[in-house]
Amino acid sequence: MADIVSMPKLGFDMAEGTLVRWVINEGEAVEKGAVLAEIETDKATVEVESSYSGVVKQHLVDEGAIVPVGDPIAVVGEKDEEIDVQQLLGAQAPEKGAEAEAGEPAKAEKIEEPERETAAAEAEEPEAKAALEGAQLPGGVRASPLARRMAEEKGIDLRKLNGSGPRGRIVKADVEEFEETPLEKAAERAPTTPAAMPLMTGEIPEDQHVQLSRLRATIGRRMAESTSTIPHIFITREFGMAGVMALRKQVNSLLPEGEKTSVNDYIVKAVALALREHPTLNATLDEANNEIVQHGNINVGVAVAVENGLLTVVCRDADRKPIRLISIEVKTMAERVRIGRVKPEDIEGSTFTVSNLGMFGVEQFTAIINPPEAAILAVGGVNQVPVVVDGELQTGMRMKTTLSVDHRVSDGADGARFLQVLAKYIEDPLRLML
Numbered sequence: 001m002a003d004i005v006s007m008p009k010l011g012f013d014m015a016e017g018t019l020v021r022w023v024i025n026e027g028e029a030v031e032k033g034a035v036l037a038e039i040e041t042d043k044a045t046v047e048v049e050s051s052y053s054g055v056v057k058q059h060l061v062d063e064g065a066i067v068p069v070g071d072p073i074a075v076v077g078e079k080d081e082e083i084d085v086q087q088l089l090g091a092q093a094p095e096k097g098a099e100a101e102a103g104e105p106a107k108a109e110k111i112e113e114p115e116r117e118t119a120a121a122e123a124e125e126p127e128a129k130a131a132l133e134g135a136q137l138p139g140g141v142r143a144s145p146l147a148r149r150m151a152e153e154k155g156i157d158l159r160k161l162n163g164s165g166p167r168g169r170i171v172k173a174d175v176e177e178f179e180e181t182p183l184e185k186a187a188e189r190a191p192t193t194p195a196a197m198p199l200m201t202g203e204i205p206e207d208q209h210v211q212l213s214r215l216r217a218t219i220g221r222r223m224a225e226s227t228s229t230i231p232h233i234f235i236t237r238e239f240g241m242a243g244v245m246a247l248r249k250q251v252n253s254l255l256p257e258g259e260k261t262s263v264n265d266y267i268v269k270a271v272a273l274a275l276r277e278h279p280t281l282n283a284t285l286d287e288a289n290n291e292i293v294q295h296g297n298i299n300v301g302v303a304v305a306v307e308n309g310l311l312t313v314v315c316r317d318a319d320r321k322p323i324r325l326i327s328i329e330v331k332t333m334a335e336r337v338r339i340g341r342v343k344p345e346d347i348e349g350s351t352f353t354v355s356n357l358g359m360f361g362v363e364q365f366t367a368i369i370n371p372p373e374a375a376i377l378a379v380g381g382v383n384q385v386p387v388v389v390d391g392e393l394q395t396g397m398r399m400k401t402t403l404s405v406d407h408r409v410s411d412g413a414d415g416a417r418f419l420q421v422l423a424k425y426i427e428d429p430l431r432l433m434l
Contacts, residue, residue, distance in 0.1 A: 002077035002088055003052040005036065007067045008344070016068045017041050020144060024056050030076060037073070038340075042218035043311055043347060045145045045340040052076045057083050064142070064169065143170035145340040149307055150175045215309040223368050231407040234366050237419040241382045241397040243429045255324070264302065264356045265327040267379055269432050270425035271354055272298045272318035278418045280410050282351050284372040292374075292409055301350030301370065304334045311337050312370060314350045323432060354379060364400040374409040375418075378402045399426075 007017055018040040024030045036050040054076045061073050077083050141158045143151070147170045151158050154175070161178050163170035244266050252260040275282040275298050283294045298319045301312035313333035315326055333346045352374075355367045358381030367378035380400045387396035401422075405415040425431050 002057060002075050002081060002083045003054070004072045004088065005051065005074040005076060007039070007069050007071050007073050008048055009069045014041055014069055016066055018066050019061055019063060019073060020045055021063055022059060023047075024050070026056050026059055029055050029079075040145065040214070042214045044215070044306070044337060044342045046342050046344055046347075048344075050076065055079050057081070058085055060085075060089075063165070141170065142168065144172065145307075146172050147175050149340070152307070213307075213309065215306070215311075219309050222371060226368050226371050230369050230371065232369060233405050233407050233412050233415065234402055235405065235412060235415045235419060236364065236400060236402045237416075237423070238398050238400050239423055239426045241399045241426070243427060245382065245397055247429045247433075251323070259324065259328060261323055261327045263358065263382060264354070264379070265323050265330065266429060266432060267356065267377075267426070268300050268302060268315060268318055268326055268330070268354055269321075269323050270422055270429075271352065271377060272300050272315075273425050273432070274418060274422040275300075275352055276319045278421050280414055281375040281405065281418050283374045283409055284351070285374065285406065285409050295351045297351065299349050299351045301353035301373075302330050302334075303353060303355040303367075304337055306337055311342075311347055312350055312353055313337060313346050314348065316345075316349065353377070358382060358399070364402060366402045367404055369404050369406055374406045375415070376404045378404065 007019075020038040020040045022037050023035045024037070030036060030050045030053065032051065032053040033049050035047045036056075037048050039046050039048050055078065057075045057077045059074050061067050061071075067073060072089060075083060075085055075088065142163065142165075143158050144165070148158070150156075150172060151161075151170075156175060156178060158170055161170050161174050162168070164174055165171040241263075244263065248261055248263065248266060255261070279294045282298055283292050286293050297317055299314050299316045300318040301314050303310050303312050313330060315321070315329055315333075318326055321329075333342070336342045336346060350370070350373065353367075353370050353376040355376060356379040357365060358379055360381075362380050363383065364380045365378050367376045369376050378401060382397055382399045384395055385398050387394055387398065389396070401419070403415050403419060405411070
Protein backbone atom coordinates (compact mmCIF):
# COMPACT_ATOMS: atom_id res chain seq x y z
CA MET A 1 0.00 0.00 0.00
CA ALA A 2 1.25 3.46 -0.88
CA ASP A 3 2.33 5.87 1.84
CA ILE A 4 2.38 9.66 1.89
CA VAL A 5 5.54 11.49 3.01
CA SER A 6 4.75 14.84 4.63
CA MET A 7 6.85 17.93 5.35
CA PRO A 8 8.33 17.12 8.78
CA LYS A 9 8.40 19.48 11.75
CA LEU A 10 12.12 19.94 12.40
CA GLY A 11 11.85 22.32 15.34
CA PHE A 12 9.35 23.39 17.95
CA ASP A 13 8.79 26.74 16.18
CA MET A 14 9.02 25.53 12.55
CA ALA A 15 5.96 26.40 10.44
CA GLU A 16 7.26 25.76 6.91
CA GLY A 17 10.32 24.62 5.02
CA THR A 18 11.85 24.97 1.57
CA LEU A 19 12.43 21.73 -0.34
CA VAL A 20 15.94 22.44 -1.60
CA ARG A 21 16.71 19.19 -3.42
CA TRP A 22 15.27 15.75 -4.04
CA VAL A 23 17.93 13.14 -3.25
CA ILE A 24 15.77 10.23 -4.45
CA ASN A 25 14.13 10.79 -7.84
CA GLU A 26 10.77 9.53 -9.03
CA GLY A 27 10.93 5.83 -9.90
CA GLU A 28 13.97 5.18 -7.70
CA ALA A 29 13.98 2.80 -4.74
CA VAL A 30 14.28 4.17 -1.23
CA GLU A 31 14.93 2.39 2.06
CA LYS A 32 13.48 3.44 5.39
CA GLY A 33 16.01 5.73 7.04
CA ALA A 34 17.68 6.76 3.76
CA VAL A 35 17.96 10.46 2.93
CA LEU A 36 14.98 11.36 0.76
CA ALA A 37 15.33 15.12 0.38
CA GLU A 38 17.08 18.23 1.68
CA ILE A 39 14.84 20.72 3.49
CA GLU A 40 15.89 24.28 4.30
CA THR A 41 14.42 25.54 7.57
CA ASP A 42 14.88 28.84 9.35
CA LYS A 43 17.98 27.35 10.94
CA ALA A 44 19.76 25.15 8.41
CA THR A 45 19.56 22.83 5.44
CA VAL A 46 18.52 19.48 6.93
CA GLU A 47 18.67 16.00 5.44
CA VAL A 48 15.25 14.37 5.80
CA GLU A 49 15.09 10.59 5.99
CA SER A 50 12.31 8.49 4.49
CA SER A 51 9.87 6.92 6.94
CA TYR A 52 9.03 4.17 4.44
CA SER A 53 10.70 1.64 2.15
CA GLY A 54 9.64 1.20 -1.46
CA VAL A 55 9.77 3.21 -4.68
CA VAL A 56 9.23 6.96 -4.93
CA LYS A 57 6.12 6.98 -7.11
CA GLN A 58 5.68 10.73 -7.34
CA HIS A 59 7.08 14.02 -6.07
CA LEU A 60 4.19 16.25 -5.02
CA VAL A 61 6.24 19.46 -4.75
CA ASP A 62 9.13 20.82 -6.77
CA GLU A 63 12.61 21.84 -5.74
CA GLY A 64 12.45 25.38 -4.40
CA ALA A 65 8.89 25.04 -3.14
CA ILE A 66 8.03 26.45 0.29
CA VAL A 67 5.82 23.88 2.01
CA PRO A 68 3.90 24.17 5.31
CA VAL A 69 4.63 21.58 7.98
CA GLY A 70 2.41 18.51 7.55
CA ASP A 71 1.66 19.01 3.86
CA PRO A 72 2.32 15.99 1.58
CA ILE A 73 5.53 16.13 -0.44
CA ALA A 74 5.88 12.62 -1.95
CA VAL A 75 4.24 9.23 -2.42
CA VAL A 76 6.14 5.99 -1.73
CA GLY A 77 4.72 2.63 -2.84
CA GLU A 78 5.53 -0.79 -4.26
CA LYS A 79 7.43 -1.05 -7.55
CA ASP A 80 4.51 -2.22 -9.75
CA GLU A 81 1.73 -0.69 -7.67
CA GLU A 82 -0.84 1.38 -9.54
CA ILE A 83 -1.64 4.49 -7.52
CA ASP A 84 -4.39 7.06 -7.92
CA VAL A 85 -2.59 9.96 -6.26
CA GLN A 86 -5.64 12.23 -6.20
CA GLN A 87 -7.71 9.55 -4.51
CA LEU A 88 -4.88 8.80 -2.09
CA LEU A 89 -4.54 12.40 -1.06
CA GLY A 90 -8.27 13.07 -1.09
CA ALA A 91 -9.25 16.68 -0.71
CA GLN A 92 -5.67 17.63 0.21
CA ALA A 93 -4.17 16.47 -3.11
CA PRO A 94 -2.36 19.33 -4.88
CA GLU A 95 -2.77 19.18 -8.65
CA LYS A 96 0.36 19.34 -10.72
CA GLY A 97 0.90 22.90 -11.89
CA ALA A 98 -1.47 24.31 -9.28
CA GLU A 99 1.24 25.11 -6.74
CA ALA A 100 1.54 28.71 -7.93
CA GLU A 101 -2.12 29.35 -7.11
CA ALA A 102 -1.47 28.17 -3.55
CA GLY A 103 1.64 30.29 -3.19
CA GLU A 104 4.02 27.51 -4.30
CA PRO A 105 6.24 27.66 -7.39
CA ALA A 106 4.90 25.61 -10.31
CA LYS A 107 7.17 23.13 -12.07
CA ALA A 108 8.99 24.93 -14.88
CA GLU A 109 9.35 23.45 -18.35
CA LYS A 110 12.87 22.61 -19.39
CA ILE A 111 14.02 25.43 -21.69
CA GLU A 112 17.39 25.39 -23.33
CA GLU A 113 17.73 29.05 -24.41
CA PRO A 114 18.69 31.54 -21.65
CA GLU A 115 16.44 34.15 -23.31
CA ARG A 116 13.38 31.93 -22.90
CA GLU A 117 14.31 31.22 -19.27
CA THR A 118 14.47 34.96 -18.60
CA ALA A 119 11.13 35.52 -20.28
CA ALA A 120 9.54 32.73 -18.25
CA ALA A 121 10.94 34.18 -15.03
CA GLU A 122 9.56 37.64 -15.85
CA ALA A 123 6.16 36.14 -16.57
CA GLU A 124 5.88 34.41 -13.18
CA GLU A 125 2.94 35.33 -10.99
CA PRO A 126 3.72 37.68 -8.05
CA GLU A 127 2.63 34.97 -5.64
CA ALA A 128 5.17 32.52 -7.06
CA LYS A 129 7.92 35.13 -6.81
CA ALA A 130 7.01 35.76 -3.20
CA ALA A 131 7.16 32.03 -2.48
CA LEU A 132 10.69 31.88 -3.85
CA GLU A 133 11.90 34.99 -2.06
CA GLY A 134 13.51 33.03 0.76
CA ALA A 135 15.68 31.13 -1.74
CA GLN A 136 16.90 34.19 -3.64
CA LEU A 137 19.92 36.44 -3.24
CA PRO A 138 19.93 40.15 -4.12
CA GLY A 139 19.10 40.70 -7.77
CA GLY A 140 16.87 37.62 -7.97
CA VAL A 141 19.78 35.16 -8.01
CA ARG A 142 18.84 31.69 -6.74
CA ALA A 143 21.53 29.36 -5.44
CA SER A 144 21.87 26.31 -3.21
CA PRO A 145 23.42 26.79 0.26
CA LEU A 146 26.54 24.84 -0.81
CA ALA A 147 26.92 26.95 -3.97
CA ARG A 148 26.60 30.15 -1.94
CA ARG A 149 29.28 29.01 0.48
CA MET A 150 31.67 27.90 -2.29
CA ALA A 151 31.19 31.18 -4.15
CA GLU A 152 31.92 33.18 -1.02
CA GLU A 153 35.10 31.19 -0.36
CA LYS A 154 36.31 31.70 -3.96
CA GLY A 155 35.23 35.35 -4.15
CA ILE A 156 32.85 34.69 -7.05
CA ASP A 157 29.90 36.99 -7.74
CA LEU A 158 26.92 34.66 -8.16
CA ARG A 159 25.20 37.20 -10.42
CA LYS A 160 27.73 36.33 -13.13
CA LEU A 161 26.79 32.64 -13.22
CA ASN A 162 24.16 30.87 -15.28
CA GLY A 163 22.47 28.28 -13.11
CA SER A 164 21.91 24.76 -14.45
CA GLY A 165 19.52 23.71 -11.68
CA PRO A 166 15.71 23.91 -11.64
CA ARG A 167 14.44 27.39 -12.61
CA GLY A 168 17.99 28.54 -13.25
CA ARG A 169 19.12 27.74 -9.69
CA ILE A 170 22.91 27.89 -9.27
CA VAL A 171 24.33 24.61 -7.95
CA LYS A 172 27.77 23.35 -6.91
CA ALA A 173 28.79 22.33 -10.45
CA ASP A 174 28.11 25.84 -11.78
CA VAL A 175 30.50 27.37 -9.24
CA GLU A 176 33.19 24.77 -9.94
CA GLU A 177 33.05 25.37 -13.71
CA PHE A 178 33.02 29.14 -13.52
CA GLU A 179 36.24 31.05 -14.21
CA GLU A 180 36.22 34.49 -12.66
CA THR A 181 37.20 37.26 -15.09
CA PRO A 182 39.36 40.09 -13.72
CA LEU A 183 37.57 43.36 -13.06
CA GLU A 184 38.43 46.35 -15.20
CA LYS A 185 40.63 48.82 -13.44
CA ALA A 186 38.69 51.87 -12.32
CA ALA A 187 39.96 55.35 -13.17
CA GLU A 188 42.02 56.84 -10.43
CA ARG A 189 40.32 59.57 -8.47
CA ALA A 190 42.01 62.93 -8.36
CA PRO A 191 41.89 64.91 -5.12
CA THR A 192 38.97 67.34 -5.28
CA THR A 193 39.42 69.12 -1.95
CA PRO A 194 42.42 71.13 -0.83
CA ALA A 195 44.27 69.50 2.04
CA ALA A 196 47.73 69.20 3.43
CA MET A 197 47.64 65.52 2.48
CA PRO A 198 45.93 64.44 -0.78
CA LEU A 199 43.19 61.83 -0.70
CA MET A 200 44.36 58.34 -1.63
CA THR A 201 43.44 57.38 -5.14
CA GLY A 202 41.74 54.16 -6.14
CA GLU A 203 38.36 52.56 -6.48
CA ILE A 204 35.74 53.14 -3.80
CA PRO A 205 33.63 50.00 -3.46
CA GLU A 206 29.92 50.32 -4.04
CA ASP A 207 27.39 49.84 -1.27
CA GLN A 208 26.43 46.22 -0.87
CA HIS A 209 22.81 45.28 -0.19
CA VAL A 210 22.79 41.84 1.45
CA GLN A 211 19.45 40.12 1.77
CA LEU A 212 18.58 39.10 5.30
CA SER A 213 18.92 35.32 5.45
CA ARG A 214 16.20 33.17 6.98
CA LEU A 215 18.66 32.04 9.65
CA ARG A 216 19.63 35.60 10.58
CA ALA A 217 15.98 36.68 10.65
CA THR A 218 15.12 33.74 12.90
CA ILE A 219 18.00 34.48 15.26
CA GLY A 220 16.91 38.10 15.48
CA ARG A 221 13.28 37.17 16.15
CA ARG A 222 14.08 34.57 18.80
CA MET A 223 16.67 36.68 20.58
CA ALA A 224 14.34 39.70 20.61
CA GLU A 225 11.66 37.43 22.06
CA SER A 226 14.12 36.11 24.64
CA THR A 227 15.31 39.51 25.84
CA SER A 228 11.80 40.98 25.93
CA THR A 229 10.00 38.07 27.64
CA ILE A 230 12.67 36.36 29.78
CA PRO A 231 13.97 38.22 32.87
CA HIS A 232 17.69 37.53 32.63
CA ILE A 233 20.07 37.53 35.57
CA PHE A 234 23.84 37.37 34.91
CA ILE A 235 26.41 35.80 37.26
CA THR A 236 30.15 35.86 36.49
CA ARG A 237 32.81 33.60 37.99
CA GLU A 238 36.49 32.99 37.28
CA PHE A 239 37.92 29.47 37.25
CA GLY A 240 41.47 28.18 37.66
CA MET A 241 42.35 26.29 34.48
CA ALA A 242 45.85 24.96 35.17
CA GLY A 243 44.53 21.46 35.85
CA VAL A 244 42.38 21.29 32.71
CA MET A 245 45.19 22.58 30.51
CA ALA A 246 47.66 20.05 31.90
CA LEU A 247 45.18 17.17 31.60
CA ARG A 248 44.26 18.16 28.03
CA LYS A 249 47.94 18.26 27.04
CA GLN A 250 48.47 14.78 28.44
CA VAL A 251 45.33 13.35 26.82
CA ASN A 252 46.09 14.90 23.41
CA SER A 253 49.60 13.43 23.44
CA LEU A 254 47.95 10.00 23.24
CA LEU A 255 45.43 10.82 20.51
CA PRO A 256 45.84 10.99 16.72
CA GLU A 257 45.83 14.43 15.09
CA GLY A 258 42.17 14.41 14.02
CA GLU A 259 40.86 13.40 17.45
CA LYS A 260 42.59 15.84 19.78
CA THR A 261 40.31 17.39 22.39
CA SER A 262 39.52 21.08 22.83
CA VAL A 263 39.11 23.06 26.05
CA ASN A 264 35.41 23.30 25.24
CA ASP A 265 35.05 19.50 25.37
CA TYR A 266 36.12 19.55 29.03
CA ILE A 267 33.73 22.41 29.76
CA VAL A 268 30.81 20.54 28.17
CA LYS A 269 31.57 17.48 30.31
CA ALA A 270 31.95 19.59 33.47
CA VAL A 271 28.67 21.42 32.78
CA ALA A 272 26.84 18.11 32.26
CA LEU A 273 28.11 16.65 35.55
CA ALA A 274 27.29 19.88 37.39
CA LEU A 275 23.75 19.79 36.00
CA ARG A 276 23.38 16.22 37.23
CA GLU A 277 24.12 17.45 40.77
CA HIS A 278 22.21 20.72 40.30
CA PRO A 279 19.21 19.93 38.06
CA THR A 280 17.30 23.19 38.64
CA LEU A 281 19.00 24.74 35.59
CA ASN A 282 18.53 21.70 33.35
CA ALA A 283 14.96 22.87 32.91
CA THR A 284 12.33 24.65 30.84
CA LEU A 285 9.32 26.72 31.82
CA ASP A 286 5.94 25.33 30.73
CA GLU A 287 3.77 28.42 30.99
CA ALA A 288 0.69 26.63 29.62
CA ASN A 289 0.64 24.26 32.61
CA ASN A 290 2.24 26.75 35.04
CA GLU A 291 5.09 24.39 35.86
CA ILE A 292 8.85 24.01 35.57
CA VAL A 293 10.04 20.86 33.79
CA GLN A 294 13.38 19.56 35.10
CA HIS A 295 14.65 17.22 32.40
CA GLY A 296 16.04 13.78 33.16
CA ASN A 297 18.34 13.76 30.11
CA ILE A 298 21.20 16.24 30.08
CA ASN A 299 21.58 17.39 26.47
CA VAL A 300 24.19 20.12 26.26
CA GLY A 301 23.92 22.46 23.28
CA VAL A 302 27.16 23.85 21.82
CA ALA A 303 26.91 27.07 19.82
CA VAL A 304 28.61 26.77 16.40
CA ALA A 305 29.31 29.69 14.07
CA VAL A 306 27.95 29.16 10.53
CA GLU A 307 27.38 31.30 7.45
CA ASN A 308 25.10 34.24 8.34
CA GLY A 309 24.63 33.25 11.97
CA LEU A 310 25.06 30.44 14.45
CA LEU A 311 23.43 27.13 15.32
CA THR A 312 23.45 24.96 18.40
CA VAL A 313 24.49 21.32 18.00
CA VAL A 314 23.34 18.98 20.76
CA CYS A 315 25.52 16.52 22.66
CA ARG A 316 22.93 14.18 24.15
CA ASP A 317 23.42 12.59 27.58
CA ALA A 318 26.75 14.39 27.88
CA ASP A 319 27.02 13.46 31.55
CA ARG A 320 27.26 9.78 30.57
CA LYS A 321 29.87 10.11 27.80
CA PRO A 322 33.67 10.25 28.03
CA ILE A 323 35.35 13.45 26.91
CA ARG A 324 36.83 11.80 23.83
CA LEU A 325 33.36 10.78 22.59
CA ILE A 326 31.97 14.25 23.33
CA SER A 327 34.80 15.74 21.27
CA ILE A 328 34.20 13.43 18.29
CA GLU A 329 30.43 13.96 18.32
CA VAL A 330 30.60 17.76 18.54
CA LYS A 331 33.21 17.97 15.77
CA THR A 332 31.18 15.68 13.51
CA MET A 333 27.93 17.59 14.05
CA ALA A 334 29.63 20.96 13.64
CA GLU A 335 31.09 19.84 10.30
CA ARG A 336 27.68 18.64 9.10
CA VAL A 337 26.20 22.00 10.05
CA ARG A 338 28.87 23.94 8.16
CA ILE A 339 28.50 21.93 4.93
CA GLY A 340 24.70 21.92 5.04
CA ARG A 341 24.26 18.23 5.83
CA VAL A 342 22.78 18.58 9.30
CA LYS A 343 20.36 16.03 10.73
CA PRO A 344 17.30 17.10 12.75
CA GLU A 345 18.61 15.43 15.90
CA ASP A 346 21.88 17.40 15.58
CA ILE A 347 20.22 20.72 16.39
CA GLU A 348 17.08 19.92 18.40
CA GLY A 349 16.48 18.90 22.00
CA SER A 350 19.13 20.77 24.02
CA THR A 351 18.35 21.38 27.69
CA PHE A 352 21.27 23.77 28.46
CA THR A 353 23.63 25.66 26.15
CA VAL A 354 27.35 26.51 26.23
CA SER A 355 28.53 29.43 24.08
CA ASN A 356 32.32 29.73 23.86
CA LEU A 357 34.07 32.71 22.25
CA GLY A 358 37.43 32.10 23.88
CA MET A 359 39.01 30.94 20.63
CA PHE A 360 38.44 34.48 19.26
CA GLY A 361 40.41 36.11 22.06
CA VAL A 362 37.29 37.18 23.97
CA GLU A 363 37.91 37.47 27.72
CA GLN A 364 34.30 37.75 28.90
CA PHE A 365 30.79 38.28 27.51
CA THR A 366 27.14 37.64 28.32
CA ALA A 367 24.85 35.39 26.26
CA ILE A 368 21.11 35.54 25.65
CA ILE A 369 19.11 32.54 26.79
CA ASN A 370 18.04 30.19 23.99
CA PRO A 371 14.29 29.56 24.51
CA PRO A 372 12.81 27.38 25.91
CA GLU A 373 15.90 26.62 28.01
CA ALA A 374 16.35 28.16 31.47
CA ALA A 375 20.06 29.04 31.27
CA ILE A 376 23.13 29.48 29.07
CA LEU A 377 26.83 29.65 29.97
CA ALA A 378 29.04 32.19 28.15
CA VAL A 379 32.69 31.07 28.16
CA GLY A 380 35.68 33.33 27.60
CA GLY A 381 39.27 32.46 26.77
CA VAL A 382 41.90 30.86 28.98
CA ASN A 383 44.49 33.52 29.82
CA GLN A 384 47.78 33.56 31.67
CA VAL A 385 47.40 36.24 34.36
CA PRO A 386 49.02 37.26 37.66
CA VAL A 387 47.34 35.67 40.69
CA VAL A 388 47.93 35.78 44.42
CA VAL A 389 48.40 32.37 46.06
CA ASP A 390 49.01 32.23 49.85
CA GLY A 391 50.07 35.87 49.80
CA GLU A 392 52.53 35.42 46.95
CA LEU A 393 52.23 36.74 43.40
CA GLN A 394 52.31 33.96 40.83
CA THR A 395 51.38 33.29 37.23
CA GLY A 396 48.11 31.41 36.80
CA MET A 397 45.75 30.20 34.08
CA ARG A 398 42.27 31.69 34.45
CA MET A 399 38.98 31.57 32.53
CA LYS A 400 35.92 33.78 33.07
CA THR A 401 32.37 32.57 32.50
CA THR A 402 29.01 34.31 32.79
CA LEU A 403 25.87 32.34 33.54
CA SER A 404 22.57 33.75 32.22
CA VAL A 405 19.54 32.46 34.16
CA ASP A 406 15.80 32.81 33.57
CA HIS A 407 14.64 34.51 36.78
CA ARG A 408 11.23 32.88 36.42
CA VAL A 409 12.86 29.46 36.81
CA SER A 410 15.71 30.19 39.20
CA ASP A 411 17.55 33.04 40.91
CA GLY A 412 21.02 34.45 41.53
CA ALA A 413 21.83 32.37 44.58
CA ASP A 414 20.84 29.17 42.79
CA GLY A 415 22.96 30.14 39.79
CA ALA A 416 25.91 30.88 42.06
CA ARG A 417 25.59 27.44 43.67
CA PHE A 418 25.62 25.86 40.20
CA LEU A 419 28.89 27.68 39.43
CA GLN A 420 30.33 26.39 42.71
CA VAL A 421 29.57 22.82 41.63
CA LEU A 422 30.99 23.56 38.17
CA ALA A 423 34.20 24.84 39.78
CA LYS A 424 34.59 21.51 41.59
CA TYR A 425 34.85 19.73 38.25
CA ILE A 426 36.83 22.33 36.30
CA GLU A 427 39.44 23.02 39.00
CA ASP A 428 39.84 19.32 39.86
CA PRO A 429 39.54 17.85 36.34
CA LEU A 430 40.37 14.24 37.25
CA ARG A 431 36.72 14.12 38.39
CA LEU A 432 35.80 14.46 34.70
CA MET A 433 37.54 11.19 33.91
CA LEU A 434 35.77 9.08 36.54
